[in-house]
Amino acid sequence: MQETKNYWKVKINEITEKKSTNQDSEDQLKQIKDRIKKWEKDVLEPWTDNSADHNKIYQTTSDINVKNTYTMADVDNLSQNLFPGDFPYTRGPYPNMYRGKKWTMRMFSGFGTPEDTNKRLKYLIENGQTGLSIAFDMPTLYGYDADNKRSIGEVGKCGCNISSLKDMEILFNEIPLRDVSTSMTINAPASILTAMYASVAIKNNIPINELRGTVQTDILKEYIAQKEWTYPPKNHMRIIRDMMEYCTKEMPKWNYISISGYHIREAGSNAVQELAFTLANGFTYLELGKQAGLKIEEFAPRLSFFFNSTMNFFEEIAKFRAARRIWATVLKEKYGVEDNKALILRFHTQTSGASLTWQQPMNNIVRTAIEALAAVLGGTQSLHTNSYDEAWALPTEEAVKVALRTQQIIAEETGVTSTVDPLGGSYYLECLTNELEEGAYRYFDKIEEIGGVINAIEEGYLQKEIAETAYRNQLQIEKEKEIIVGVNKYNETEEKPIKILKVDDKAQEIQIERLKKIKNERNNDKVKETLANLRRTYENDEKNCMYDTLKAVQAYATLQEIVDVGRDVFGEWKEPQIF
Numbered sequence: 001m002q003e004t005k006n007y008w009k010v011k012i013n014e015i016t017e018k019k020s021t022n023q024d025s026e027d028q029l030k031q032i033k034d035r036i037k038k039w040e041k042d043v044l045e046p047w048t049d050n051s052a053d054h055n056k057i058y059q060t061t062s063d064i065n066v067k068n069t070y071t072m073a074d075v076d077n078l079s080q081n082l083f084p085g086d087f088p089y090t091r092g093p094y095p096n097m098y099r100g101k102k103w104t105m106r107m108f109s110g111f112g113t114p115e116d117t118n119k120r121l122k123y124l125i126e127n128g129q130t131g132l133s134i135a136f137d138m139p140t141l142y143g144y145d146a147d148n149k150r151s152i153g154e155v156g157k158c159g160c161n162i163s164s165l166k167d168m169e170i171l172f173n174e175i176p177l178r179d180v181s182t183s184m185t186i187n188a189p190a191s192i193l194t195a196m197y198a199s200v201a202i203k204n205n206i207p208i209n210e211l212r213g214t215v216q217t218d219i220l221k222e223y224i225a226q227k228e229w230t231y232p233p234k235n236h237m238r239i240i241r242d243m244m245e246y247c248t249k250e251m252p253k254w255n256y257i258s259i260s261g262y263h264i265r266e267a268g269s270n271a272v273q274e275l276a277f278t279l280a281n282g283f284t285y286l287e288l289g290k291q292a293g294l295k296i297e298e299f300a301p302r303l304s305f306f307f308n309s310t311m312n313f314f315e316e317i318a319k320f321r322a323a324r325r326i327w328a329t330v331l332k333e334k335y336g337v338e339d340n341k342a343l344i345l346r347f348h349t350q351t352s353g354a355s356l357t358w359q360q361p362m363n364n365i366v367r368t369a370i371e372a373l374a375a376v377l378g379g380t381q382s383l384h385t386n387s388y389d390e391a392w393a394l395p396t397e398e399a400v401k402v403a404l405r406t407q408q409i410i411a412e413e414t415g416v417t418s419t420v421d422p423l424g425g426s427y428y429l430e431c432l433t434n435e436l437e438e439g440a441y442r443y444f445d446k447i448e449e450i451g452g453v454i455n456a457i458e459e460g461y462l463q464k465e466i467a468e469t470a471y472r473n474q475l476q477i478e479k480e481k482e483i484i485v486g487v488n489k490y491n492e493t494e495e496k497p498i499k500i501l502k503v504d505d506k507a508q509e510i511q512i513e514r515l516k517k518i519k520n521e522r523n524n525d526k527v528k529e530t531l532a533n534l535r536r537t538y539e540n541d542e543k544n545c546m547y548d549t550l551k552a553v554q555a556y557a558t559l560q561e562i563v564d565v566g567r568d569v570f571g572e573w574k575e576p577q578i579f
Contacts (some may be wrong), residue, residue, distance in 0.1 A: 007333075007334050008441055008442075008444040008445035008448055009445055011329075011441045011444075012438065012441050012442060012445060015434070015437065015438045015441065016438075018076040018434075019076055019434075029072075029073055032071055032072060032073045033073055036071060036073065044068065060271065060312050060314075060315040060432070061270045061271055061310065061312045061315060061473070062270040062271045062272040062273075062315065062436070062439065063270070064272075064315070064432065064435050064436075064439075066428075070426075070427035070428040070431055071427055072427060074427055074428075074431045075427050075430045075431050075434070076434065081325070083095070084096075084097060084420040084421055087328055087332070087340070087343065088324065088325040088328040088329050088332075088343075089324040089325065089328050089343070089344055089345070090321050090322075090324060090325045090424075090433065091321070091379075091420060091421040091424045092324075092379045092420050092421050093324060093344045093345070093346060093379065093381075095420070096420065097379065097417075097420040097421075098376075098411075098417035098420075099417065099418070099420070102130075102411050102417065103376065103380055103381055103382050103383050103411075104130050104131040104181070104381065104382035104383070105128065105129050105130050105131065105382070105383060105404060105407045105408070105411075106129070106130070106131035106132065106133045106183055106348065106382045106383065106384055107124050107129050107133060107384055107385070107400060107403065107404055108133045108134075108135050108185070108350065108384045109121055109124060109132075109133060109134065109135060109400070110134050110135030110136060110137075110159040110160035111135070111137075111156055111157075111158075111159060111160060111394045111501070111503050112156035112160065112161070112503050112507040113156060113160070113161065113170075113507045113510050113511060114160060114161070114162070114167045114168070114170035114171040115170055116156070116160070116503075116507065117134070117160040117171055118170060118171055118172070118173055118174075118175070120397075120400075121134075121175060122174075122175070123397060124400070124404065125175075125180075127401060127404060128404065128408060129404060130180075131180060131181045131182070131183065131213075131382060132175070132180055132181070132182040132183065132213075133182075133183040133184075133185070133384060134159075134160060134171070134182065134183065134184045134185065135158070135159035135160065135185055136159040136160055136161070136162060136184070136185065136186055136193075137154060137155060137156050137157055137158050137159040137160060137161045138151075138154045138157070138158060138159075139151035139154055139155060139161060139163075140159065140160070140161055140162045140163075140186070140189070140559065141159075141186065141187070141188065141189075141228045142188065142228060142230065143188055143189045143192075143230050143559060143560055143562075143563030143564075144559075144560050144563075145163045145164075145515060145558050145559055145560040145561075146161055146163045146508060146511035146512050146514075146515055147163075147511075147512045147515050147516075148560060151508070152508070153505075153508075155505075155507055155508035155511055156503050156507035156508065156511070157394075157503050158394065159185075161507065161511050162193065162196070162559060163511060163514075163515050163558050163559050163560070164514075164515065164518050164556055164557075164558045164559065165196050165199055165200075165553050165554065165556055166514065166518055166556065167511075167514070168193075168196040168197065168199070168200050169200055169203065172197075172200050177200070177201055177204065177206055177211065178206055178210060180212075181212040181213040181214070182197065182211075182212075182213035182214075183213055183214040183215075183216075183258070183348065183382075184197070184213070184214070184215045184216065185216050186215060186216055186217075187216050187217060187218055187219050187221075187222050187226075187228060187229075188219060188222065188228055188229050188230045188231075188236070188563075189230075189559060189562075189563055190215050190216060190217035190219075190240075190243070191217075191239050191240075191242070191243050191545070191546060191549050192549060192553065192559060192562050192563070193215060194215050194217075194243065194247070194251075194254075194256070194546075195546065195549045195550045195552075195553040196553050197211070197213075197215075198211065198250075198251065198550065199550065199553055199554050208250060208251050208254075209250065209251060209252055209253065210253065211251055211253060211254055212253045212254070213254060213255065214254075214255040214256075214258045214304055214348070215254070215255075215256060215257075215258070216257075216258045216260060216306070217240055217243060217256060217257045217258065218257060218258060218259050218260045218281065218306075219233070219236040219237070219240065220233075220281040220284060220285075220453055220454075220457065221259075221260045221261075221263050221264055221277075221278070221281060222263075223457045223463075223573070223575070224264055224267075224277060224281075224457060224462045224463060224466070225263045225264045225266070225267035225269075225463075225466060226263040226266075226267070227575070229573050230563060230566065230567060230572060230573070231566055231567070231570040231571065231572065231573060232570060232571060232572075232573045233454050233457060233458065233573065234454070235566070235570035235571075237288060237454070238541060238545075239545060239566075240257065240285070240288065241288050241289075241291070241292045242544045242545045242546050243256050243257075243546060244256060244257070244285075244288065244289050244292060244294060244299055245292050245294065245544055245546075246544060246546035246547070247302065248294060248298055248299050248302065252302075254302065255302050255303070255304040256302055257285055257302075257303050257304070258304045258305065258306045258348065259278055259279075259281050259282045259285065259303060259304070259305050259306065260278065260305075260306040261274040261275065261277070261278030261305070261306065261307045261308060262306050262307060262308045262350055264277050264278060264308075264466065265307075265308035265310065265352070265354070266308065266352070266353055266354050267466050267470065268354075268466050268467065268469055268470020268471075268473060269465075269466045269469055269470070270469050270473075271310075271312065271315050271316065271318075271319045271436060272436055272439035272440060272443070273443070273465060273466060273469060274307070274308060274319070275319050275322060275323055275326075275436055275439070275440045276439065276440040276442075276443035276444060276447075277443070277462055277466075278305065278307070278323075279323065279326055279327060279330075279440060279444075280443065280444055280447050280453050281453055282303060282305065282327065283330065283444075283453075284452065284453045284454070285303060286300065286303075286331075286335065296331070296335055296337050296342060297337060297338075297339040297341075297342045300331065300337065300342040300343075301341050301342055301344075304346050304347060304348065304381075305323065305345055305346065305347035305348070306347060306348045306349075306350070307319070307320065307323070307347050307348075307349050307350075307375075307380075308349070308350060308351075308352055309349050309350070309351050309352060309371040309372065309374050309375040309378075310352040310354075310355055310371060311352065311355050311367060311370065311371060313370060313373075313374050314423075314428060314429055314432055315432055315436070316371070316374040316375070316378060317374050317377050317378040317423060317429060318378075318429055318432035318433040318435075318436050319378070319436055320347070320349075320375070320378030320379055320380065321378060321379070321421075321424075321429075321433045322433050322434075322436040322437045322440065323345055323347070324344070324345045324379070325433070325437060326437055326440055326441075327343070327345035328343040328344065328345065331343050346381045347380060347381060348380065348381065348382040348383070348384070349375035349378075349380040349382070349383050349384070350383075350384040350385075350386070351367075351368045351371035351372055351375070351384070351385050351386045352367075352371055352386070353386055353390060355367050355371070356368075356386060356388075356390055356391040357391055357484065357486055357487055358391040358392055358495075359486045359487050359491060359492070359495060360485075360486035360491075360492065360495070361388050361389055361391060361392065361498055362388055363388075363485060363486050364386070364387075364388035364389075364390075364391070365388045365402060365406070368385050368386050368387075368388070368403060368406055369385075369406050369409075369410070371385075372385050372406055372407060372410055373410055373414075373416070376410055376411075376416060376417070377416060377421075377422065377423055379421065383407055385403040385404065385406050385407050386403060387399035387400050387402065387403045388402065388403070389498055389499075389500055389501075392498060392500045393500040393501050393502070394501045394503065395501060396499060396500065396501045398499075446461075447461075447462075458576060459576065460575075460576040460577070460578035463575070463576075463578050464578040464579070467578060467579070515558065518556055518558070519558075522555065522556040523555065526555045527552070527555045527556065527557045527561070529555075530548065530551045530552040530555045530557060531552055531557055531561060531562070531565055533548045533551065533552075534548040534549060534551075534552050534562065534565050535565050535568070535569060538565060538566060538569040538570070539569060549562065
């Protein structure tokens with residue numbers, strides 16, 4: 001274990017030194033550099049003197065300058081990191097990767113009532129989906145029941161509505177929880193939804209220690225990017241700490257935090273910021289687990305990651321490779337972790353929602369295919385492909401089938417799964433991987449100077465960094481320095497309407513009626529008792545709140561009733577002004 005003081009500065013210096021001291025022979029490098037200079041003078045310059053790109057500067061989305069060509073002179077230590085499944089896992093977490101097992105095809109699904117979403121999940125399973133991924137509507141994400149006035153017009157519109165355990169029972173009706181893994185994109189009420197999922201399993205005589213899947217839980221990225229929180233940061237982190245303790249003991253196959261860079265990227269960050277802020281959040285959860293008395297080797301394998309895949313093809317592949325390298329290196333050097341299973345960063349990928357355009361929506365099929373291919377070449381463990389109509393509405397069955405088929409075609413027809421990390425050794429890709437790694441370490445150092453991620457959130461530093469990047473990117477599009485086909489180039493005057501999925505207000509009516517019935521039929525004295533116990537637990541930082549959350553859920557206390565206990569005890573969070 002390295003001395004942790006100034007650790008990030010030490011790593012930055014190491015990377016800088018590597019750039020200037022390539023491990024290949026000095027004579028060989030000198031020959032290459034001399035040949036490059038001669039080629040540039042004799043071949044490149046005469047060719048480009050009169051061309052359109054003569055003075056053009058090429059950059060990635062992270063403002064990394066892209067050279068005309070790359071050689072071994074641009075890559076340090078190319079002879080290292082040769083093997084997949086070997087530390088620091090740059091070339092992949094497993095030795096044989098997709099030869100041994102294809103990535104999980106996990107399509108993000110959810111709309112309307114639990115019945116509606118249950119039907120869609122079964123449809124996807126019938127068409128070859130290998131893992132479930134549940135989207136929840138805005139009321140659920142914020143911890144409001146369907147009958148709350150803030151929920152009016154939003155029930156079931158952007159995901160499935162869950163107001164009580166009864167809804168969760170319907171959602172997973174006749175779905176074999178023993179055989180499939182389930183991912184739930186929920187953060188602020190993650191402990192409650194986890195308790196509901198576990199309760200459904202218990203009702204179906206499935207031991208909860210057999211449950212496989214992921215709940216997102218990543219409240220830090222909510223403050224940074226997505227803005228769906230309830231309590232102040234320190235209170236949310238206490239609940240997550242309790243989840244980590246509970247799930248480590250009771251649900252050992254359950255990934256209880258999916259640290260999400262996806263929403264950071266969708267908010268407008270570049271690739272370096274997505275990489276750095278996501279991993280910085282991951283290190284914060286490591287510290288949280290340590291503070292709870294857990295061993296990193298015990299809980300680190302249960303931390304998964306969730307990244308975006310956008311249109312800058314090679315930068316995205318490099319980002320995934322750099323993420324694995326950084327995570328493994330930091331855990332080994334800074335935290336003294338030796339267990340290989342704990343060193344491996346595993347991640348889910350979703351293609352970019354922000355890259356989808358409502359103009360010429362069929363173009364989105366191509367965008368999604370390219371982004372999905374980048375995720376596969378970067379070594380993802382599971383993948384969601386967006387549907388071409390999602391800039392218009394929630395996807396239709398036809399659109400979601402095309403999105404699933406995109407993954408299946410990549411897996412079965414392209415041959416890219418035949419070898420591990422097929423782009424490894426590319427001078428350009430290796431150089432980009434190094435550049436992204438260095439950029440991330442510089443952000444880690446800055447965040448530490450501020451006092452850590454939570455301080456950086458409370459001061460608005462991370463939010464401001466993303467906002468400024470998003471603003472610059474939008475200016476690039478408006479000035480046509482960044483081309484979006486069908487938007488600012490090759491656009492059409494008339495757009496043909498497409499068939500879209502419409503979720504009407506019937507879902508809201510159904511959910512409100514179900515809530516009324518539940519409240520009339522349940523044992524309300526039992527509900528009051530469990531909520532009172534939960535309150536006392538929230539007020540005592542030394543008690544684990546998951547056990548009382550489970551009891552409240554199983555008494556059919558509603559989502560909002562449980563969340564409101566926390567609102568009353570902890571208060572609500574107000575974001576700092578950043579401009």
